[in-house]
Amino acid sequence: MTIAAVTGSGDRILAAATRMAQAHGYTGLNIRDLAQDVGIKAASIYHHFASKADLAAAVARRYYEDAAAALEELSAASGDPLVSLRRYPETFRRSLECDNRMCLSSFMAAEYDDLPEAVKKEVQAFADVNVAWLRRSLEASGVVTGEGSRERACAIYAAVAGAQLMARGRADIALFDTLIGTYRAVGLLPG
């Protein structure tokens, strides 16, 4: 079984489309450039995905599934929910490290008005996955006791996404680190 057999055209398209969407969004996701990147013609993309909307929905679905797996791995790797929480911003930092890319879900949240319904659904699932993981970690670590874990989880997600957005707008990773540091100093994120 060769690598080509394992990594089919569909997967190569998804991977390239994900990278493209993290840099240019849904509107900026270009079928012709995407095809060229994969090494086929634009019309051939439609053999794997029925439409740009379908492709983007598949991209977004895989994106949040991968994110969910990465968060589970983070939980398992550290064992300590407080340590996992402290490392949470690293996921967002890694996107910036990769050519100043950003979270697909954040970009598409901005593009809300132009998103096909199927894409919207998958995009919101990413936020749901993050908030659910944060909530569990907040409760398990004892950072939040009793009420308010959901609100706190949402606030952390929104603030970290905002930090990534602001840092991308200046192509300045150091700004992202400073913002996360301030969130910690102020008590939004566990120190």
Next chain:
Amino acid sequence: MTIAAVTGSGDRILAAATRMAQAHGYTGLNIRDLAQDVGIKAASIYHHFASKADLAAAVARRYYEDAAAALEELSAASGDPLVSLRRYPETFRRSLECDNRMCLSSFMAAEYDDLPEAVKKEVQAFADVNVAWLRRSLEASGVVTGEGSRERACAIYAAVAGAQLMARGRADIALFDTLIGTYRAVGLLPG
């Protein structure tokens, strides 16, 4: 002097383009639709602006100038910098109230890779204006004493922008309010 004389074509184009860009971003800003909105033909837009890049730069410049004026007015209206600070998120809320629109600067921060240099500059100026106003208000109100006012101002701006982004992604203004409430409860924003 008629209203038409006061509100020239250039201004009408700018106003329509701003609304469009707050909903669809730079890439989604469409010259043909914009022209139709204003009541002229696409080619006529170029009599007022040399290019889409030029138009977007003008839009972004006016946007941050208006924001600066609105913040000064907010400071003057309340007189109390602490009260002004508490009301700061209202600006971002108003965009959401207006057909779930978002901050032009946030949208364009996401579109960083596709932004002409001139547009990037004006977009960053919006963040600068907000951070500078927040910093002054934080210091004047005594919320932050000594070091760290700039970092705190940046953190507030990023977090509020993130709250707006997340709320837009769900077309849910109540979520924005909840997020701001949590920022206050946690001490990021003054209570």
Next chain:
DNA sequence: ACCTGAACACCGTTCAAGT
């Protein structure tokens, strides 16, 4: 099953031509 060239209606932009 997978790929392709050619065509469609659409974009930003230009330009010669009108008032």
Next chain:
DNA sequence: ACCTGAACACCGTTCAAGT
């Protein structure tokens, strides 16, 4: 000074035709 129709190279998408 301001507007326009027609044209350009580009988009997403389709479709008939190839292997």
